Amino acid sequence: MTQRAYHHGDLRRALLDAAVEVMAESDPAALSLRDLARRAGVSHAAPAHHFGDKAGLLTALAAQGFELLAEALRDAGDDLIDTGVAYVGFAVRHRAHFEVMFRPDLYRADDPEVAAARTRAGELLRTGVARRTGRGPDVDALAAWSIVHGFATLWNSGALPPRVGPDSEAAARTVISRLFP
Amino acid sequence: MTQRAYHHGDLRRALLDAAVEVMAESDPAALSLRDLARRAGVSHAAPAHHFGDKAGLLTALAAQGFELLAEALRDAGDDLIDTGVAYVGFAVRHRAHFEVMFRPDLYRADDPEVAAARTRAGELLRTGVARRTGRGPDVDALAAWSIVHGFATLWNSGALPPRVGPDSEAAARTVISRLFP
DNA sequence: TGCGTCATCTTGTCAATGGCAAGTTAGGGT
DNA sequence: ACCCTAACTTGCCATTGACAAGATGACGCA
Numbered sequence: 001m002t003q004r005a006y007h008h009g010d011l012r013r014a015l016l017d018a019a020v021e022v023m024a025e026s027d028p029a030a031l032s033l034r035d036l037a038r039r040a041g042v043s044h045a046a047p048a049h050h051f052g053d054k055a056g057l058l059t060a061l062a063a064q065g066f067e068l069l070a071e072a073l074r075d076a077g078d079d080l081i082d083t084g085v086a087y088v089g090f091a092v093r094h095r096a097h098f099e100v101m102f103r104p105d106l107y108r109a110d111d112p113e114v115a116a117a118r119t120r121a122g123e124l125l126r127t128g129v130a131r132r133t134g135r136g137p138d139v140d141a142l143a144a145w146s147i148v149h150g151f152a153t154l155w156n157s158g159a160l161p162p163r164v165g166p167d168s169e170a171a172a173r174t175v176i177s178r179l180f181p
Numbered sequence: 182m183t184q185r186a187y188h189h190g191d192l193r194r195a196l197l198d199a200a201v202e203v204m205a206e207s208d209p210a211a212l213s214l215r216d217l218a219r220r221a222g223v224s225h226a227a228p229a230h231h232f233g234d235k236a237g238l239l240t241a242l243a244a245q246g247f248e249l250l251a252e253a254l255r256d257a258g259d260d261l262i263d264t265g266v267a268y269v270g271f272a273v274r275h276r277a278h279f280e281v282m283f284r285p286d287l288y289r290a291d292d293p294e295v296a297a298a299r300t301r302a303g304e305l306l307r308t309g310v311a312r313r314t315g316r317g318p319d320v321d322a323l324a325a326w327s328i329v330h331g332f333a334t335l336w337n338s339g340a341l342p343p344r345v346g347p348d349s350e351a352a353a354r355t356v357i358s359r360l361f362p
Numbered sequence: 363t364g365c366g367t368c369a370t371c372t373t374g375t376c377a378a379t380g381g382c383a384a385g386t387t388a389g390g391g392t
Numbered sequence: 393a394c395c396c397t398a399a400c401t402t403g404c405c406a407t408t409g410a411c412a413a414g415a416t417g418a419c420g421c422a
Contacts, residue, residue: 011399011400026286027210027284027286027287029208029209029210029211030210030286032378032379032380033379033380033381034378034379034380035379042399042400042401043400043401043402044379044380044401044402045381045382045400045401045402045403046399046400046401048380048381048382049398049399049400050399052381053380053381054380054381102334102335102338102340103208103338104338104339104340105207105208105211106208138344139355139356139359140359142332142341142345142352142355142356143328143356143359143360145331145335146327146328146329146331146332146335146356147324147327147328147331147360148327148331149331149334149335150326150327150328150329150330150331150332150333150334151323151327151331152331153283153330153331153334154283154326154327154330157283157284157285158285159283159285160323163319164323171323174320174323175320175323175324175327178320178321178324178360179324179328179359179360192370192371213407213408213409214408214409214410215407215408215409216408223371223372224371224372224373225372225373225408225409226371226372226373226374226410226411227370227371227372229409229410229411230369230370230371231370234409234410235409235410
């Protein structure tokens, strides 16, 4: 979409999509550029042209992820609890993006596009918390971020007992409400 | 220590230690068995004898990690806040173990030794929370686990702003106190 | 002492991967 | 018609994980 490609059509997007698909059931590090190329029907060196190297691809994916997160937080509205639930919803729905985003050693975290998207998402998160203040907005913000991030991480890693149930967002709502009654 | 080795001395332990050292500044997946072998001064195939494959090594590391976590939680005493701080302290101090432990796709999570150690640590965590009950121990336990796990994860990933300060455990104490005032 | 046995470790090999270099193809502007 | 440049390909190399087969050395036992 960014720019019509000649041979393939839109290889850049195809590779990113394939990466997300592959990572849906495995680790970001287990991802193989050559496998992505095969899935897209191009040669093994084609990805390098668009992303330079593996870190470049993951950088693009992280940037996309932070933009998706910002979008999800914006759509959640003004309520703090809803914002937290949206954070968890994003992490579960876009598991691959989420995992990459918070593993800065896998990509170029100082990439300007990533940094900008991260800042945008961060501000949305902070303003969401700022609306309801307790003993200091900093502590509240950090506690809120920690609890939603932790819940999302534990959920995605499969560490939570089955007793929690299958609905991640409902469970998240209960947990977050415990922090902000 | 487990069993005197012949050529090396205690290769199994040496490899695990080297793995922790390497992972201190990089991803678990970036770890190379051959590199560990080089560091230990043995041939590239020596690790396979002790661990089978890479997943085997990480399985051993995860088991060790859960045992260390259980130990840290036990040493923390009876107070809920102290237990949470100890959780964060473990995650920061044993970063490599912690990262592997919660990435089950990297190792054999159904390994009996790992499962046993995980259960032990889980019980310590749960009994720590059970002492102070709010609107239901389940919610409290899940919220407590989420907030400490999230804080630890964010801290280790470097995602937290510098404003939080350099003392992870002090910051953790403040955050956890927000959940259990 | 001599012998077997077995865990420990080595050497050799293979397919797969990431990354680099050099060549090829195909639009699009002039 | 021409060239220019982005988009891809082919070919290559070092590294890695995994496997197979062999070498080594400690230990028990006769």
